[in-house]
Amino acid sequence: MRTLFTAALLLAAGTAAAAPTYPVLATQSSLSFVATQQGEKFTGVIRDFDARVSYAPEDLAHSGLEATMRLKSIDTKSPDRDQAIGTADWFDVARYPTATFRTVAMRMTPTGPVADADLTIKGRTKRIAFPFAWKATAGGATLDARVALDRLDFGLGGGEWADESMVAHRVEVVVHLTLAAPVAAAPAKPAAH
Amino acid sequence: MALRSTATAWGPVTRAFHWGMLVLFAGIVPVGYYMTDLPLGPQKLKVYALHKSVGLTLLALAVLRLAWRLGERRPALPPMPAWQARAAGAAHVLLYVLAFAIPLSGWLFNSAAGFPLQWFHLVNLPALTGPDPALKAAARELHESLVAVFLVVVGLHAAAALKHHFVDHDTTLRSMLPGRGGRP
Structure with a gap:
């Protein structure tokens, strides 16, 4: 009886944490930012990143988004700019090779789900609101988001580079994730008999 | 004073184009040689931005100047050997071509480098083209070579004008100098 009770508890816990995890289809997903240099927008694509997506609208408590971005892979379609972007004035890729994103809470708003997340770039962490659009598809789901950041919050291009006529402070991050069908949740281990 | 050129002297519009563009070229060329060695930083971007702005100004002036030139007469050349007249004509055509080709090659270079303009x-x-490293290198080479050719042609053009003024004592230089200096 006691064993059965424990098993039931485990099962309940397992169910509660059942926001399914969706594998990210890397080739159909993109992580990029749109910045403005001398009045002209350019896009930087972060080619190398991992993301982990667990989401169930009815179980936001156990939903979460995580991403690790390797900033050496930034491609702005200009080798000179890519090289400049990696220097100490900007991302300082040698000292801070990765940026991370991790949700701390998830909430539903009238316009859709919002993740409150810690974004860490160049060693500086900022709590940001990350509203996203979730769409179930035949094969899985898509997640789309567009969030504006201030580059100075992360020490990107301070000092002389703070001049907005050269590089605007506002940078938009654009996320498009294509997700495969969730991996079947591992069946709760049968309690030891 | 009429704006147009006459049979004996360049008009004030042509003179303004001539000397205005000379001043801009005299400023932009040294900046162009100087800026490439600047350390990467906002200062460098600002100097480049200025170089590009002046270059675009010169391109616009080249368009306007050519349009103006096509619609007006040229003063007659003072008496000179036929080969000199031909050489002067060729130099003027070349200067017009370079006034377009230099800024356009810079624009191409900038586009191929993927920089804003x-x-x-x-x-x-x-941008005239998408980012393209091979084209970028070629356009840079072209931009620099055209400027080198330009400096040589301008040097010959100026030397010829001074020779006419100080050796031949004719009105060639005075017909272009700012002010009223027309031909008597």
Whole structure:
């Protein structure tokens, strides 16, 4: 009886944490930012990143988004700019090779789900609101988001580079994730008999 | 004073184009040689931005000047050997061609490098091509070579004008100098 009770508890816990995890289809997903240099927008694509997506609208408590971005892979379609972007004035890729994103809470708003997340770039962490659009598809789901950041919050291009006529402070991050069908949740281990 | 050129002297519009463009070229060329060695930083970008803005200004002036020139007469050349007249004509054609080709090659270089192009923080201009490292190197080479040719041609053009003024004592130089200096 006691064993059965424990098993039931485990099962309940397992169910509660059942926001399914969706594998990210890397080739159909993109992580990029749109910045403005001398009045002209350019896009930087972060080619190398991992993301982990667990989401169930009815179980936001156990939903979460995580991403690790390797900033050496930034491609702005200009080798000179890519090289400049990696220097100490900007991302300082040698000292801070990765940026991370991790949700701390998830909430539903009238316009859709919002993740409150810690974004860490160049060693500086900022709590940001990350509203996203979730769409179930035949094969899985898509997640789309567009969030504006201030580059100075992360020490990107301070000092002389703070001049907005050269590089605007506002940078938009654009996320498009294509997700495969969730991996079947591992069946709760049968309690030891 | 009429704006147009006469049979004996260049008009004030042509003179303004001539000397105005000379002043801009005299400023932009040394900046062009100087800026490439600047350390990467906002200062470098600003100097480049200025170089590009002045270059675009020169391109616009080249368009206007050519249009103006096509619609007006040229003063007659003072008496000189036929080969000199031909050489002067060829140099003038070449200078017109370079007035277009130099800024356009810079624009191409900038486009192939994937950099923005803005005229004095006011207007952004489109790229002529997408980012292309091979084209970028070629366009840079072209831009620099055209400037080298330009400096040689300008040098000959100026030397010829001075020779006419100080050796031949004719009105060639005075017909272009600012002010009223027309031909008697």
